[in-house]
Amino acid sequence: MRTRLQEFAAAFVVLLCLVALPAWMFSYPIDRPLEDGRRVVALTGVKRAGVWTDQAVNASNHGFADFRPAVVRVDVGEDIVIRLTSADVTHGFYVPELGVGPVEVEPGHVTEVALHGREEGVFEYYCTQVCGECHYFMRGKVIVGNPPNADEPLPGLQNCPGHGESEHASAVETLAERGEQIFAIQGCSNCHGIEGVGGIENFNAIFAKVPALNGLGKRMMLRERADQEAILELLESGADLEAVEDPPFSRYSSFLAQYEGFRNRIHNGNTAVALDKTKPAPPLSMPRWGDVLDEGEITAILAYLITLQKWEK
Numbered sequence: 001m002r003t004r005l006q007e008f009a010a011a012f013v014v015l016l017c018l019v020a021l022p023a024w025m026f027s028y029p030i031d032r033p034l035e036d037g038r039r040v041v042a043l044t045g046v047k048r049a050g051v052w053t054d055q056a057v058n059a060s061n062h063g064f065a066d067f068r069p070a071v072v073r074v075d076v077g078e079d080i081v082i083r084l085t086s087a088d089v090t091h092g093f094y095v096p097e098l099g100v101g102p103v104e105v106e107p108g109h110v111t112e113v114a115l116h117g118r119e120e121g122v123f124e125y126y127c128t129q130v131c132g133e134c135h136y137f138m139r140g141k142v143i144v145g146n147p148p149n150a151d152e153p154l155p156g157l158q159n160c161p162g163h164g165e166s167e168h169a170s171a172v173e174t175l176a177e178r179g180e181q182i183f184a185i186q187g188c189s190n191c192h193g194i195e196g197v198g199g200i201e202n203f204n205a206i207f208a209k210v211p212a213l214n215g216l217g218k219r220m221m222l223r224e225r226a227d228q229e230a231i232l233e234l235l236e237s238g239a240d241l242e243a244v245e246d247p248p249f250s251r252y253s254s255f256l257a258q259y260e261g262f263r264n265r266i267h268n269g270n271t272a273v274a275l276d277k278t279k280p281a282p283p284l285s286m287p288r289w290g291d292v293l294d295e296g297e298i299t300a301i302l303a304y305l306i307t308l309q310k311w312e313k
């Protein structure tokens with residue numbers, strides 16, 4: 001027959017397993033310095049928010065909290081370790097200018113990378129695994145020292161509007177408005193700039209900056225607002241552009257060739273070519289949107305891009 005003492009001891013062991021062990025696991029400081037004194041920065045990848053965050057991510061806040069992209073600060077000459085974990089799916093981490101990564105970060109694993117604050121400046125980090133609809137938003141800054149541009153926002157960087165709620169996207173009326181919405185939700189502005197203004201650098205790419213998209217109208221041989229409006233009307237009506245019997249302007253066949261060229265570029269994507277093959281690969285490439293978007297959505301994006309062309313008069 002069991003004694004009271006045995007029962008008490010058994011209950012104590014059960015309590016220890018249920019409470020103390022998880023408490024110890026969760027309180028274990030993931031960013032405690034290494035034995036060699038290097039500082040540790042702990043980042044967690046969150047697919048829903050499209051961020052690498054330095055905020056605590058746990059079962060109770062993972063589904064809804066507004067996580068911020070981490071800003072990693074390093075002194076000039078300092079060596080740190082970035083300890084990466086994922087809250088959900090496989091993410092990537094890449095700071096090409098500082099020679100960090102790209103590394104894959106799988107859920108359930110801890111991935112560590114060493115980072116050396118080589119010189120003062122702002123250096124961008126990227127996720128390199130297509131991890132969900134917020135993938136292209138998953139970027140942020142490593143600030144080394146106190147550069148004058150430390151507090152400037154990264155060009156084109158916005159919060160991912162998806163946050164798992166894209167079904168609540170507001171109603172749109174025109175094809176171009178639908179394209180604008182797809183452009184925002186898919187994060188096209190992260191590479192091409194807000195409203196396609198461009199200016200986003202692509203480290204070690206032959207084209208040092210990702211192309212702007214607000215001049216596509218002219219590159220499609222549209223010469224004036226009337227041309228632009230005629231094409232938008234055709235697209236809105238769902239007409240087959242190749243089968244138009246009464247072209248709205250004389251250069252219509254040139255327009256069509258350019259339009260199809262841009263359509264193919266969106267559909268097939270385009271891998272950025274490295275300028276210097278001995279250096280880290282460019283972080284940004286145009287993905288194959290044909291795998292993600294249907295033809296109607298690509299048409300909507302083209303309609304939106306055509307509206308970005310502004311005319312002087």
Ligand code: CUA
Pocket residue numbers: 045047090091092127128129130131132134135136138
């Ligand atoms: Cu995380 Cu892409």
